[in-house]
Amino acid sequence: MNKGTPREIVGRRTRPAKAPLSRDVIVSTALDILERDGLAGLSLRRVATALDTGAASLYVYLANLDELHALMLDAALAAVQLPKARGLPWRNRLKKFLLSYLQVLYERPGLAQLAMSTIAAGPNSLRIWEGMLVLLTEGGVEDGKAAWGVDLLILYVTAIAAEQSNWRGQDQGLGRVKSALSAVSKDEFPLVFAIKETLLSGGNNRAEWALDAIIDGLLGARKPSASKARGKGGKE
Amino acid sequence: MNKGTPREIVGRRTRPAKAPLSRDVIVSTALDILERDGLAGLSLRRVATALDTGAASLYVYLANLDELHALMLDAALAAVQLPKARGLPWRNRLKKFLLSYLQVLYERPGLAQLAMSTIAAGPNSLRIWEGMLVLLTEGGVEDGKAAWGVDLLILYVTAIAAEQSNWRGQDQGLGRVKSALSAVSKDEFPLVFAIKETLLSGGNNRAEWALDAIIDGLLGARKPSASKARGKGGKE
DNA sequence: ACCTGAACACCGTTCAAGT
């Protein structure tokens, strides 16, 4: 992130007693805390303490906690593997892309929840959007469908990651899901009872299965707006 | 919710100076607060104040805030319109069902966010699960597919409601999305630039379009597990 | 311009003490 105008070393010992603050250090410190302690453990005060300062100091670089969240999300999304130049068919590349996105969200707990409540509009989010639009367009999906389609795919990936994150949420854990399911009455909810195990099964394949289903649906789906060749919105 | 063993009126004036606490009053008071002030305005202390007591008193009826959230969600889901006995084709009934679910989440701000972070396992959630499984089964979707399919549909509905709720989130609002999009560079992200308006368009039809796409995908999707006619799980 | 301590107005949860 440093623009890097080369600088001479000024002091003998380059161990600044206190690293100078900046958006970048704040964001990466916050991501460290998120990784270690989850979303519940993340606060401006903790970030400030980790940087050996007070929370008020952060307000020079951030408007508020929401902005930190948005910056964290976009910074984390830098790790998403963008699709390589053509080689595999578009659909395989799209799936790899989406699974990479999913994995990034999975890896650090809390990031997915953050993604659900934050409007991501930084450069990395935009790169991801653009990349997916390219692939869908390459796959022959029309403009309108592609836009809504990317939104649908990203929303699903984010949601499934957030859901899984909850289940791993330190205190409650998967246990609560299991005990809730095991208490289901066979007489009252026979079908739910019957699919109890299926519901917990699947693991990694589950998301891939769902993404396949959504992509299939997208390919078959009708165009978003009335199909008139591009009229100015005249009704009928 | 009253089981209603008939009771004689005891006092002359039946205006209890203080309504007795119970899970039900706590939950419905909390839902009122959610409706008025959103998720950010909801706290145990506020619920307690509204009930003219202290936060500590609530712990007789609730293990913690998480439990209140779960109870609130399930209580709110009572408003979801279950599908009527057969009449319309299963697919229409499924869509109506899902749209009713969506509407309930839309109606009170914060409920969807709550749904994303809470494991819903109360009677109303189970009724909804059971109802959807019935419809998919009626539609000829196999068992395994039906289970994952309901999960996919519900997750999507919840996620899209939560996303919309964020955009309406009092302070930031839709404005932030718009300004973020209008700042998109035409040269760097041409496809995103091109679909800016499409992205914001759609409103109600959008969710319906997406649900159609997902259902289509579901109907075409392969079965979750290996497709052997129902072996006991022997591999190959 | 940047940083700071102290304050303000909140949180969830616990606990000893009351009835």
Add this chain to the structure above:
DNA sequence: ACCTGAACACCGTTCAAGT
């Protein structure tokens, strides 16, 4: 058994004061 006040250990954000 139920309720309570006070306390504990936190929050985000603001602001006057320092450099």
